[in-house]
Amino acid sequence: MSDTAAAGTPGTAPGAARLAVTDGATATRILGLGHYRPSNVITNQDLVDRGVDTDDEWIKTRVGIAERRWADADETVVDMAEQAGAKALANSGVAATDVDLVLVATCTMPTPVPAAAPNLAHRLGIDAPGAFDVNSGCSGFVYALNTASAAVLTGQARNVLVVASERFSGWLDMADRSTCIILGDAAAAAVVGPADAPGMGPVVWGSAGDQSDAVVIEEDTRFFKQEGQAVYRWATGEMAPIGIEACRRAGVAPEDIAAFVPHQANLRIIDALARRIGLPNAVVARDIVTSGNTSAATIPLALSRMVERGEIESGAPVLILGFGSGLAYAGQVVLAP
Numbered sequence: 531m532s533d534t535a536a537a538g539t540p541g542t543a544p545g546a547a548r549l550a551v552t553d554g555a556t557a558t559r560i561l562g563l564g565h566y567r568p569s570n571v572i573t574n575q576d577l578v579d580r581g582v583d584t585d586d587e588w589i590k591t592r593v594g595i596a597e598r599r600w601a602d603a604d605e606t607v608v609d610m611a612e613q614a615g616a617k618a619l620a621n622s623g624v625a626a627t628d629v630d631l632v633l634v635a636t637c638t639m640p641t642p643v644p645a646a647a648p649n650l651a652h653r654l655g656i657d658a659p660g661a662f663d664v665n666s667g668c669s670g671f672v673y674a675l676n677t678a679s680a681a682v683l684t685g686q687a688r689n690v691l692v693v694a695s696e697r698f699s700g701w702l703d704m705a706d707r708s709t710c711i712i713l714g715d716a717a718a719a720a721v722v723g724p725a726d727a728p729g730m731g732p733v734v735w736g737s738a739g740d741q742s743d744a745v746v747i748e749e750d751t752r753f754f755k756q757e758g759q760a761v762y763r764w765a766t767g768e769m770a771p772i773g774i775e776a777c778r779r780a781g782v783a784p785e786d787i788a789a790f791v792p793h794q795a796n797l798r799i800i801d802a803l804a805r806r807i808g809l810p811n812a813v814v815a816r817d818i819v820t821s822g823n824t825s826a827a828t829i830p831l832a833l834s835r836m837v838e839r840g841e842i843e844s845g846a847p848v849l850i851l852g853f854g855s856g857l858a859y860a861g862q863v864v865l866a867p
């Protein structure tokens with residue numbers, strides 16, 4: 531158990547017990563990012579060579595992917611998370627001993643239990659933190675990020691390590707050319723901690739549970755399946771207002787957004803959203819081209835790579851927008867670390 535912020539004074543109201551609460555931080559921000567991509571590059575031609583009835587031109591034109599990474603046979607969700615998490619801790623300057631909560635956003639652990647987070651924390655030398663997984667499919671990282679921020683704001687944790695790690699190569703139907711070409715493996719992480727001024731705007735999150743069958747891992751086959759066109763219409767039609775609302779709630783005009791990092795599901799969706807939200811001055815993440823769709827990991831992976839390449843200045847406002855299985859979504863403006 532970690533020694534978090536000091537407890538407040540319990541009240542003594544007659545007839546009703548009053549509980550002490552902890553004092554939290556006045557504001558939070560992302561202190562550092564890190565990412566990991568497996569070494570195996572799978573080009574579109576590699577898929578053709580493996581017998582998939584597709585071609586490079588179709589994939590690039592319809593989806594935007596040139597290549598993706600797939601993990602080694604013995605490389606796990608936790609292995610990749612460990613690499614990304616260690617880098618995020620190093621880049622943030624936060625010591626493992628100062629982390630009180632570890633969250634892993636994933637939907638590709640091989641079995642429902644154990645969760646990835648406790649094992650990840652142990653491997654990183656984080657001593658007995660709160661630790662659990664968040665499964666909200668492709669929007670999972672943004673959900674976990676806000677859970678982390680809330681924990682710091684309420685004094686439940688001093689710093690939180692949030693890692694998104696996905697290994698979709700183990701869940702692909704190689705006979706289904708509409709899905710097996712899309713997904714990749716990767717992990718990416720953020721450290722969330724206290725700040726003098728707000729570095730994370732209010733989240734706009736929600737769901738459309740009437741479409742829960744639209745993106746699934748099938749119970750009998752254990753293959754990833756999606757109703758591609760229905761999800762495409764939903765994402766391009768419904769997600770732009772979420773991005774606009776996230777800017778409004780953060781008090782940032784879309785013209786002032788320096789970078790747009792949406793879920794990397796399809797390059798045509800990414801470009802349509804950037805156009806509809808109206809982001810004339812934003813660098814738009816196009817990480818899908820070389821990483822494919824890595825589900826919950828796409829947003830922190832793209833953001834971490836953009837920061838590493840120097841495309842986003844520290845403190846610049848970034849609009850992140852996750853969407854996918856559930857269907858569920860979450861968007862917000864954050865400041866780059």
Ligand SMILES: CC(C)(COP(=O)(O)OP(=O)(O)OC[C@H]1O[C@@H](n2cnc3c(N)ncnc32)[C@H](O)[C@@H]1OP(=O)(O)O)[C@@H](O)C(=O)NCCC(=O)NCCS
Binds near residue numbers: 588593761765853
């Ligand atoms: C999945 C997706 C890329 C498929 O693209 P699409 O243009 O909708 O393609 P369709 O599935 O309608 O198929 C159109 C045609 O291309 C063919 N096709 C599908 N995959 C193909 C491939 N890899 N190579 C060649 N042809 C392919 C289909 O067989 C079909 O042919 P037909 O017209 O002769 O029947 C697209 O729908 C999409 O990106 N959807 C949103 C996904 C998303 O946001 N998910 C979020 C959660 S991860």
